[in-house]
Amino acid sequence: xxxxxxxxxxxxxxxxxxxxxxxxxxxxxxxxxxxxxxxxxxxxxxxxxxxxxxxxxxxxxxxxxxxxxxxxxxxxxxxxxxxxxxxxxxxxxxxxxxxxxxxxxxxxxxxxxxxxxxxxxxxxxxxxxxxxxxxxxxxxxxxxxxxxxxxxxxxxxxxxxxxxxxxxxxxxxxxxxxxxxxxxxxxxxxxxxxxxxxxxxxxxxxxxxxxxxxxxxxxxxxxxxxxxxxxxxxxxxxxxxxxxxxxxxxxxxxxxxxxxxxxxxxxxxxxxxxxxxxxxxxxxxxxxxxxxxxxxxxxxxxxxxxxxxxxxxxxxxxxxxxxxxxxxxxxxxxxxxxxxxxxxxxxxxxxxxxxxxxxxxxxxxxxxxxxxxxxxxxxxxxxxxxxxxxxxxxxxxxxxxxxxxxxxxxxxxxxxxxxxxxxxxxxxxxxxxxxxxxxxxxxxxxxxx
Ligand code: NAD
Numbered sequence: 001x002x003x004x005x006x007x008x009x010x011x012x013x014x015x016x017x018x019x020x021x022x023x024x025x026x027x028x029x030x031x032x033x034x035x036x037x038x039x040x041x042x043x044x045x046x047x048x049x050x051x052x053x054x055x056x057x058x059x060x061x062x063x064x065x066x067x068x069x070x071x072x073x074x075x076x077x078x079x080x081x082x083x084x085x086x087x088x089x090x091x092x093x094x095x096x097x098x099x100x101x102x103x104x105x106x107x108x109x110x111x112x113x114x115x116x117x118x119x120x121x122x123x124x125x126x127x128x129x130x131x132x133x134x135x136x137x138x139x140x141x142x143x144x145x146x147x148x149x150x151x152x153x154x155x156x157x158x159x160x161x162x163x164x165x166x167x168x169x170x171x172x173x174x175x176x177x178x179x180x181x182x183x184x185x186x187x188x189x190x191x192x193x194x195x196x197x198x199x200x201x202x203x204x205x206x207x208x209x210x211x212x213x214x215x216x217x218x219x220x221x222x223x224x225x226x227x228x229x230x231x232x233x234x235x236x237x238x239x240x241x242x243x244x245x246x247x248x249x250x251x252x253x254x255x256x257x258x259x260x261x262x263x264x265x266x267x268x269x270x271x272x273x274x275x276x277x278x279x280x281x282x283x284x285x286x287x288x289x290x291x292x293x294x295x296x297x298x299x300x301x302x303x304x305x306x307x308x309x310x311x312x313x314x315x316x317x318x319x320x321x322x323x324x325x326x327x328x329x330x331x332x333x334x335x336x337x338x339x340x341x342x343x344x345x346x347x348x349x350x351x352x353x354x355x356x357x358x359x360x361x362x363x364x365x366x367x368x369x370x371x372x373x374x375x376x377x378x379x380x381x382x383x384x385x386x387x388x389x390x391x392x393x394x395x396x397x398x399x400x401x402x403x404x405x406x407x408x409x410x411x412x413x414x415x416x417x418x419x420x421x422x423x424x425x426x427x428x429x430x431x432x433x434x435x436x437x438x439x440x441x442x443x444x445x446x447x448x449x
Contacts, residue, residue, distance in 0.1 A: 009316025011337050015095035018311075021336045023098070026431035030439070037439055044094050046070045050140045054132050066118040066137045070150055071097035074441045077148050078114030079104060079360060081155025081185075082162070084130075086121040092310070093117045099331055100360070102434035103353040105441075107392050109364040114150050122157045131165055138169040145170065147181035147370075153363050154185040154235065156309070160197065164190055180370035184363035193366035194378035195385065196359075201239025201307075202382065203358015203389050204329045205247065208303065210393040211350050217324050220302055224248030229262075229301040229323070231255050231293060232308030233272065233282050236329045236356065240305055241269035249303075253296045256281055257308075260296040261288035297321060306333035313338045321347060328352040334427075343425045351427035353434065354392055361388050400429045 012018075023042055027033055048068045053061050067090050070078040080100040093115045101113025118137055122130060138145070145152060145166075154163055163186045171179040186192035195202075208223060215221050226249045230237045233254045241251050250266035258281040261267065267288065275285045283290055297304065297317055304323035306312050310332035313321065318338035326342070326349045328334065334342070334349060342349060365381055403424035 009314050011315045011335055013311045013314065013335055015089070015092040015310070015332070018332065018336060019095035019098050022427065022431060023435070025336075025428050026435050029428070029432050030436055033435070033439055034443075037442060040442070041072070041435060041438060042098075044069050044071045044097055045073060046144075047090070047094070048141065048144050049090065050137060052136045052140055054129065054136060056129055057126050064118055064120055064133055064137075066116065066140075067093045068116040068141055068144055068150065068152075069093050069097040069114060071113040071115075072101040072438060073112035074438055074445065075105060075112055076110035077112060077146075078150035079109075079111035079153070079363065080113060080115040081153045081359075082116035082118070082158050082166075083155035084118050084120050084122050084133075084157040084162075086119060088117040088119050096331055099353060101438060102431055103357050103360055105434040105437040106353050106396075106430055107357045107361055107388055109361060109388075111151070111360070111364065114152075115155075116152055117155075130162070134162055134165040135169045138166045139173060142173065145182060146174075147179065147367075151181065151363075151367060152183050153359070156234075159235075160185060160187045160192065163187075163192075167191065178370070178373075180373075181367045184366040186366070191366075191370050193362060193369055193381060194376065195381040196362045196366055197235065198239045198243075199362035199381075199385060200236045200329065200356050200359035201241075202243050203361065203385060204236070204240045204305065204307075204327055204355050205243040206358070206386050206389040207350055207355050207393050208244075208325070208327050209247065210390050211325070211327075211348075211397070214397055216348060220324060222247075226250070226302045227252045227300070228303045228305060229253040229296050229299050230305040230307055230329075231260070231296050231312060231333075232306065232330060233276060234307070236359075237305065237307030238269060238273055238276075240307060240329055241267075241272070244305075245269050252301055253291065253299050254282055255291070255293050255296045255308075256283075259283045260291045260293055261285050262291045262296070262299060263288045303327060306330045309333070311335055313342075315341060318342050319345070321345075323347065325350065328355045331356065339425060339427060343423055349426060350393075351430050353430050354389075354396055354426070357392060358385055358389060361385055395433060396426055396430045399433055400424055400426055403429060 050066045097113050097115035104111040163183045166183045170182045180191035228249045233256045253262040276282050298320040303325045305327045307329035313334040315337035318341035331352050
């Protein structure tokens with residue numbers, strides 16, 4: 001997916017290259033990882049590419065391309081969102097499916113990694129066109145998804161409504177069985193879970209709170225009083241903004257695809273949501289300064305929350321970032337070169353596989369509820385979410401500390417052919433834990449035949 005001003009930096013942002021680089025940095029620190037296993041863990045298990053025609057509202061016919069990819073299913077059925085975006089590529093979906101494998105392993109939920117996407121611009125499609133696209137894609141996937149095979153969920157520009165259409169199509173094609181668990185993120189009254197819509201944003205805030213309590217940023221040990229800038233004011237960004245605000249943070253800037261707004265005195269997320277639903281964008285809200293998405297990333301704040309697209313923080317702007325902590329609500333928002341720059345600057349990054357794991361965690365709760373036809377109360381769900389996220393932050397932090405004690409991590413020694421020693425970062429440490437878990441499980445299951 002492209003970023004706003006790619007000419008500003010010179011860096012390879014191919015998604016597979018980046019995910020392999022992140023993998024190699026972690027794998028280089030795992031001594032006992034078998035070479036053949038490394039290849040298996042880097043490559044996707046199964047790729048579905050589907051081309052299909054759709055009759056448009058005006059009677060014309062258009063072809064669309066969609067992907068559904070399972071990266072790994074050692075821990076269970078594939079799990080991961082489906083995104084609709086005009087710039088989506090198969091390589092991006094592969095890298096996102098990998099990320100889901102590591103995320104599920106890190107959070108300890110019994111799913112593998114998967115991801116899907118359709119190349120389309122939802123802003124230029126009517127609801128009935130979107131419904132036909134979703135139904136046709138689901139029917140073409142046929143048995144490639146299923147409650148115990150691969151379970152989609154919402155992502156960029158897909159919603160509860162999209163999930164309802166996927167469920168309905170799958171249910172018609174597979175009558176006579178409980179199909180509720182085929183997809184998560186459904187509307188509440190058709191098998192959805194309380195708390196799922198809020199889960200990613202809330203998980204992000206819980207992870208931030210726990211991370212700050214570790215006192216790595218002495219002057220910022222709690223959310224209250226923090227100045228927060230959030231890029232992307234969709235399902236994840238807007239919910240995170242509301243919970244940060246509730247915890248006493250000052251939301252100084254938010255943005256969407258059309259640009260951003262800034263207020264030194266702080267924004268009320270509910271008022272921004274009201275303005276956005278009336279005007280289709282946050283831009284133009286009274287008593288705010290209009291800024292670009294690039295300016296938002298570089299704005300004066302304590303915590304920066306990218307909650308939109310990938311590769312937004314790169315070698316061209318990493319040095320200009322003023323936040324002390326970056327909380328990755330979006331998937332893959334930071335490039336490896338930016339990681340290096342930021343770690344040297346002393347900026348902490350709470351990586352995506354920790355920061356946005358709340359979504360897949362409550363998706364798992366929805367899947368469990370669907371198996372037994374139960375509907376848990378939101379208080380129970382949020383408590384369970386909180387304990388999962390806290391346990392995840394703690395395990396990553398404790399592991400990170402053991403690297404701090406041992407000294408700096410050597411990164412890239414095997415893969416990049418450079419001997420670069422640098423302080424340990426949370427992304428590499430989180431990946432080390434996740435990769436080790438998946439590798440161990442693969443060997444414990446025994447390689448078949
Ligand atoms: P969404 O479609 O609800 O919202 C996306 C937001 O990003 C919108 O406000 C949109 O206007 C904005 N945006 C789009 N292009 C932009 C650009 N060029 N610059 C700035 N903003 C832009 O999507 P979402 O579900 O909130 O997902 C956001 C991110 O969080 C994605 O990276 C997604 O993979 C990740 N994520 C989502 C979930 C989930 O449960 N929805 C879970 C984990 C991770």
